[in-house]
Amino acid sequence: MKAFLWASAACVALAGCTVPQSGVENLPVAQATDTSEDARIADLISRMSVERKVAQLIQPQINSFTAEDMRRYRFGSYLNGGNGGPYGNEYAEASEWLKLADEMYLASVEPMPGGEPVIPTMWGTDAVHGHTNIIRATIFPHNIALGATRDADLVRRVGEATAVEIEVTGIDWNFSPTIAVAQDDRWGRTYESYSEDPAIVAPLGAALVEGLQGRKGDPNRLRAGHVIATAKHFFGDGGTDQGVDQGEVTGDIEALRAIHAAPYPAAIAAGVETIMASFNSINGEKMHGNKSLLTDVLRGELGFDGLVVGDWNGHGQVAGCTNTDCPQSLLAGLDIYMVPDDWKGLLETTVAQVKDGTIPMARLDEAVTRILRVKMRAGLLGDMVQPSKRPNAGDYALLGSADHRAIAREAVAKSQVLLKNNGILPLKKGANILVAGSAADDIAQASGGWTLTWQGGGDLDNSYFPGATSIWKGLETAVKEGGGSATLSPDGQYSSKPDAAVVVFGEEPYAEFAGDRKHLGFTDEEGLGLLRKFKAEGVPTVAVFLSGRPMWVNREMNAADAFVASWLPGSEGAGVADVLTGATPATGKLGFSWPATCDFGPLNGPDGALFPVGYGRALADTSPIAQLDEDCAPLLAGPTRALFEAGRLADGTFAFAVKPNVEGEGEYLAQMRGDLTDAGVTVRGYDRDAQEDAREVYMRAGSRFGLRQDRDSGGAYRIAYEVVTRPAAPVALRVGEDAVVNLTDHFALALGKGWREMLITDACAPGLGNRIRFETEGDITFRISSITREDVAEGTPCSF
Numbered sequence: 105m106k107a108f109l110w111a112s113a114a115c116v117a118l119a120g121c122t123v124p125q126s127g128v129e130n131l132p133v134a135q136a137t138d139t140s141e142d143a144r145i146a147d148l149i150s151r152m153s154v155e156r157k158v159a160q161l162i163q164p165q166i167n168s169f170t171a172e173d174m175r176r177y178r179f180g181s182y183l184n185g186g187n188g189g190p191y192g193n194e195y196a197e198a199s200e201w202l203k204l205a206d207e208m209y210l211a212s213v214e215p216m217p218g219g220e221p222v223i224p225t226m227w228g229t230d231a232v233h234g235h236t237n238i239i240r241a242t243i244f245p246h247n248i249a250l251g252a253t254r255d256a257d258l259v260r261r262v263g264e265a266t267a268v269e270i271e272v273t274g275i276d277w278n279f280s281p282t283i284a285v286a287q288d289d290r291w292g293r294t295y296e297s298y299s300e301d302p303a304i305v306a307p308l309g310a311a312l313v314e315g316l317q318g319r320k321g322d323p324n325r326l327r328a329g330h331v332i333a334t335a336k337h338f339f340g341d342g343g344t345d346q347g348v349d350q351g352e353v354t355g356d357i358e359a360l361r362a363i364h365a366a367p368y369p370a371a372i373a374a375g376v377e378t379i380m381a382s383f384n385s386i387n388g389e390k391m392h393g394n395k396s397l398l399t400d401v402l403r404g405e406l407g408f409d410g411l412v413v414g415d416w417n418g419h420g421q422v423a424g425c426t427n428t429d430c431p432q433s434l435l436a437g438l439d440i441y442m443v444p445d446d447w448k449g450l451l452e453t454t455v456a457q458v459k460d461g462t463i464p465m466a467r468l469d470e471a472v473t474r475i476l477r478v479k480m481r482a483g484l485l486g487d488m489v490q491p492s493k494r495p496n497a498g499d500y501a502l503l504g505s506a507d508h509r510a511i512a513r514e515a516v517a518k519s520q521v522l523l524k525n526n527g528i529l530p531l532k533k534g535a536n537i538l539v540a541g542s543a544a545d546d547i548a549q550a551s552g553g554w555t556l557t558w559q560g561g562g563d564l565d566n567s568y569f570p571g572a573t574s575i576w577k578g579l580e581t582a583v584k585e586g587g588g589s590a591t592l593s594p595d596g597q598y599s600s601k602p603d604a605a606v607v608v609f610g611e612e613p614y615a616e617f618a619g620d621r622k623h624l625g626f627t628d629e630e631g632l633g634l635l636r637k638f639k640a641e642g643v644p645t646v647a648v649f650l651s652g653r654p655m656w657v658n659r660e661m662n663a664a665d666a667f668v669a670s671w672l673p674g675s676e677g678a679g680v681a682d683v684l685t686g687a688t689p690a691t692g693k694l695g696f697s698w699p700a701t702c703d704f705g706p707l708n709g710p711d712g713a714l715f716p717v718g719y720g721r722a723l724a725d726t727s728p729i730a731q732l733d734e735d736c737a738p739l740l741a742g743p744t745r746a747l748f749e750a751g752r753l754a755d756g757t758f759a760f761a762v763k764p765n766v767e768g769e770g771e772y773l774a775q776m777r778g779d780l781t782d783a784g785v786t787v788r789g790y791d792r793d794a795q796e797d798a799r800e801v802y803m804r805a806g807s808r809f810g811l812r813q814d815r816d817s818g819g820a821y822r823i824a825y826e827v828v829t830r831p832a833a834p835v836a837l838r839v840g841e842d843a844v845v846n847l848t849d850h851f852a853l854a855l856g857k858g859w860r861e862m863l864i865t866d867a868c869a870p871g872l873g874n875r876i877r878f879e880t881e882g883d884i885t886f887r888i889s890s891i892t893r894e895d896v897a898e899g900t901p902c903s904f
C-alpha cells in the first residue's frame with residue numbers, strides 16, 4: 105500500500121487495459137473518464153457481481169481459509185487473530201508472514217471471469233503496542249503507559265515506527281489505536297486505554313493515528329512508512345458495568361457520549377480511515393446492531409466517511425443474529441463483518457439476503473463504496489504491487505531497529521510514575537544493587553498481553569525476544585556504567601548485604617476478558633514477601649510494579665522505600681533503569697486514579713483515590729507518605745467454604761437433578777456425576793487442570809440441576825464456569841427458595857470466552873440460603889470447576 109500514483113488507478117477501470125508489473129501480470133483493468141474518487145469507485149461497483157460485492161464485506165482469519173479460497177471468493181480483507189500465524193505457526197519468522205501476504209494478495213488479483221474488475225485484498229492485524237505478533241519486533245509500552253507520558257509527539261513517533269515494522273511483513277492495516285476511556289479498572293483491557301480522562305485520551309489517540317497513517321495534507325500520507333489505522337471500539341467499551349468485557353453499558357446516552365465518544369472527533373479529524381464497532385451493549389442494544397449510533401451519530405453527527413469494521417464475531421451477539429446470519433449489522437451501519445471461521449456461511453447467507461431484498465442493494469453498494477474508498481486512499485487500487493515489492497517489505501533489519509528501540513526506551517522512561525521515594529532514588533553511583541523478583545528478567549511479563557500470543561506470557565521465555573532488554577539487564581548495564589555492581593537474585597538471597605534491592609513484581613500477562621477481575625486488590629505475595637524480608641534485614645528497597653491498571657498495593661507500598669508504577673514497559677527494560685539511576689528524570693503522571701482502599705467499585709476522580717490523575721513525583725521529591733491501611737480481609741482473606749472443587753463434592757453437599765414438571769430435589773448424583781436421562785441432565789468428568797477436576801453439565805430443555813448443603817454455611821456463592829453452547833432459551837439460577845437470577849445474557853456473553861467466575865450475593869439473590877439450582881428452557885451445556893461460599897463486604901454486587 106504505499107507510493108502508488110493515482111494515474112495508474114485510471115487503468116484499474118479501463119476495459120481491456122493490462123498492467124504487467126511487480127509479479128502481477130496481465131491484469132484486466134479499466135479506466136474511468138472522471139478522475140474523482142467517487143466516480144472511479146462507482147465505475148468499479150457498477151461492474152461487480154453481488155457475490156463479489158458481498159465478498160468485500162467478509163473478513164476471515166488466516167487460519168480458517170486458504171489462498172485457493174481467496175482466489176475463489178475474493179475476500180475484501182482478512183486478519184490474523186491474536187493466536188494466529190502463517191501456516192498455523194504463531195511464532196513464524198517475519199519472512200513467513202510476508203510470504204503469506206504475497207500468496208493472498210496474488211490470489212486476490214488474478215483475472216476475474218466475465219471481465220469483473222480486480223479488487224486487491226488487504227490484511228489487518230492487531231499491532232496494539234508495536235508489531236508484536238512478530239518475533240524481533242519492537243515492543244512498545246502499552247497505552248496505559250503512553251498515557252502517563254502525556255507526550256503526543258512521542259506517541260506519534262511510536263505510531264510511525266510501528267507502521268514501518270508492519271510494512272516489513274507486507275500487512276496493510278492496523279487495528280489500533282484503542283481510544284477507550286476506561287472507567288472501571290477491573291476491566292481486563294484497561295491497559296489498552298490511555299486514561300480514565302477523555303481529555304487525555306483524545307490527543308494521544310489522534311497522535312497515534314497520525315503516526316500510523318501520516319498527517320492529513322502530507323503527500324506521503326498512507327504511502328511509504330504508513331499503514332491504515334483503526335480507532336476502536338465505538339463506543340463504550342471502557343464503561344461496562346463492573347468492568348465486564350463485552351458487557352453492558354448503562355446510563356443517560358448523552359452522559360455516556362460525553363465520556364466514551366469524546367475521543368472520536370479528534371481521531372476523525374486526524375483522518376482515521378477505519379473505526380471498529382464495540383462488542384458491548386448500550387442500554388440493552390449491542391453496538392454491532394445499533395443504527396442510531398453507528399449511522400446517525402458516527403456518520404451523521406461526527407462526519408466519519410471511512411469504513412466501520414466489526415470485531416471478532418461481534419455481529420453474532422446482536423439480538424436475532426448468529427455468526428452466519430446477521431443482516432441487522434449491515435443495516436445498522438457495519439461495513440465489514442469480522443467473521444474469523446464462519447465466513448462461508450455468512451457470505452452465502454448475505455448474498456441470498458441481497459438477492460431476496462432483505463438487504464437493499466443501495467446499502468450493499470454503500471458499504472462496498474466505503475471499503476473501496478479506503479483502499480483507494482491507501483494506494484491499493486493504484487499500482488497493483490504485491491506486498492513483497494512494496495517499500496520496507498522484507499527489510500527485516502527494521503524489526504527492532506536501533507532507532508525504533510530508542511523510541512521505545514524513551515517511552516518507557518517517560519511513562520514511569522514515581523509514587524513514593526524516601527530518598528533511595530536515584531540509586532547511588534558505585535552502589536552494590538541486588539535485583540530480585542521473578543519478573544525482573546522476564547520480558548514476557550514486562551510486555552503483558554498481545555505479545556507474540558493473544559494473552560501473552562505463558563511459556564514465552566526470553567529466547568522469544570531476541571534483541572530485547574529485560575529490566576534486570578537494563579539495570580545491570582546502568583549500575584555498572586555508574587561504577588557499581590548488580591546481582592540478579594529472583595528469590596532475594598545474597599551472600600553479602602547489598603546497598604539496596606530493586607524488587608520487580610506484578611500482574612501476570614492477560615488480554616481481553618481473561619484479565620477481568622472482581623476487585624483491584626493485588627493478591628500475589630511474592631513481591632510483598634521480598635520487600636518485607638529486605639526491610640527486616642535493613643536493606644533499602646525500590647518496588648517496581650508491573651501492571652495493566654492501578655491496584656491496591658498498600659502493603660507493598662508500606663514495605664518499600666520507593667515505589668514505581670512501571671505499567672507494562674515492553675522490550676526496552678533499560679528505560680526503567682534510566683529513571684531508577686537518575687539518567688532520565690521521573691516525569692510520568694498518572695492517567696488513572698490510584699485506589700486507596702481494597703473495594704469493588706469503579707474509581708474516577710480524586711474521591712477515594714490514594715493518588716489522583718496527574719500525580720507523579722520528581723526524583724527530588726522525598727516527602728513521606730503516611731502509613732497506609734492494610735486491611736483488605738473481606739476480599740483477600742475471607743473464609744471460603746467449598747461445595748465442589750478439585751473434582752469432589754464437600755462433605756454435607758449433594759448434587760441433584762429434577763425431572764420436568766416434578767417438584768422437590770429429585771434424584772441425587774454421587775460425586776456430581778451421572779446420566780439422569782429422565783431428568784434431562786447428564787454430568788460427566790472433565791479435565792480442566794487435572795484429571796476430572798471439573799464437570800461438564802448437559803441440561804435438556806425444561807430440566808433442573810443443582811447443589812444443596814445439609815447445613816447453610818452462609819456467604820456468597822462463587823462459581824467457576826465455562827459455557828460450551830449458546831443458550832437458545834432462558835437459563836436461570838434459582839438461589840435458596842425464591843431468588844431467581846437470569847443467566848441467559850451472561851451465558852451468551854461467556855460463550856467461547858473460556859473459564860469465568862460468577863459471584864452471587866444478596867444484591868441479586870436476597871437471602872441466599874443453602875441451595876442453588878440451574879434451570880433452563882432450552883438445551884444448554886456448560887462446565888463447572890468449583891462452587892464455593894465466602895464472606896464478602898456488605899453491598900458487594902453480583903458479577904458474572
